[in-house]
Amino acid sequence: MPLHLLLASASPARLTTLRAAGVEPAVLVSGVDEPAVLDAARAAGPLSAADAVLVLAQAKARDVVGRVRGGGADPAPDLVLGCDSMLELDGEVLGKPASPGEARDRWRAMRGRTGVLHTGHWLVDLRDDGRPESGETSSTSVTFADVTDAEIDAYVATGEPLHVAGAFTIDGLGGAFVERVDGDHHGVVGLSLPTLRRLLLARGVAWTDLWAEPTETTVTTETR
Template identity: 70%
Template sequence: MTRLLLASASPARRATLLAAGIDPLVAVSAVDEEAVLRAAQERFGTLDPADAVLLLAQAKVEDVARNLPEDLDDADDLLLLGCDSMLELDGEIYGKPADAAEATARWRTMRGRTGVLHTGHWLMDERDVPAMLGATSSTTVRFADLSDDEIDAYVATGEPLAVAGAFTIDGLGGPFVERIEGDHHGVVGLSLPLLRELLGEVGVPIPSLWRHA
């Protein structure tokens, strides 16, 4: 039986998979994201946001593949999935804010405006014929015009500090997202339709990963 290993510490990504009937293994990468992006920019120049998240998703998968837990080191039934998300606003890309002050400033810029949440997906097939492939899900997000008090209250919860773009759609930040255009799973951090496409390219129908399968 093929097993899916999620190379991410994100509880939202794991919850998304669980809700879709997939109970993944989890291993967290130790990738220095800033260093990866700096190295890529030195080599290739300014990265498109959709390419930046894909590069980081790939780096996470490759790091986990090099450092598998002992009980998985010789496994030949694994598909490794890495994801990374960033918000694009006015041509700039934003990951997790460094602190509450940055989250507050970010929201004062975002409120009443529209951005694009990019989530890169990288799939590594470790079975008989190894393969790697990836793609990016991009969803347009319209933010509500929050008051300063709403922003301060939201930042005080700590939630915006833990997520790309400083917002969630499946948590306390949900009321502050007026509408989206695209896959809402991608905004949570893992696009299920895109995952289905990637799995199909390596011959794995998504029902075969369901817990009852």
């Protein structure tokens, strides 16, 4: 039987990424107050973008773990994964835009330039009562196309930029507006599979232990 992973995220892209990689997680969305978590972390000292996403990923995973232990998931998971993403541009950290106007301004600032998309991952092993938690941040450089004002207006009108960190996707309508990705493209989607694999290995879990049990399918191979 595969190990049972619970994804502490509402992101359809993260869920799709896992499913495409053979993992069928359950989903339980955290109720974390993200600004409050970041304010508390910054009270202890400066917080880089790479650290901020890890702090939020940790908070989301721990929030869901608390709910699971209170009977909030059936069946009980073996592992809980929290994630968070932010775009860093010129030292400024950019999450989801709050309005269409902010999304338009964001794109006018990003076009033709390169930013870094940080995605934090925090894994909690509910089978381990010792040191069950670990995390890692995936950072990938993203170069944006020199899009026109008309393209920006059309893209913002779709609503997609309002729901994603950095106001862009590479696996959706925004994909044509990304010229180059240097690093793990899965991290830009919102969940780095190589990063998750490393976190699993640190817990003694092979990546293949998460693969869902195969169903009977007929595969036809055609040679041209």
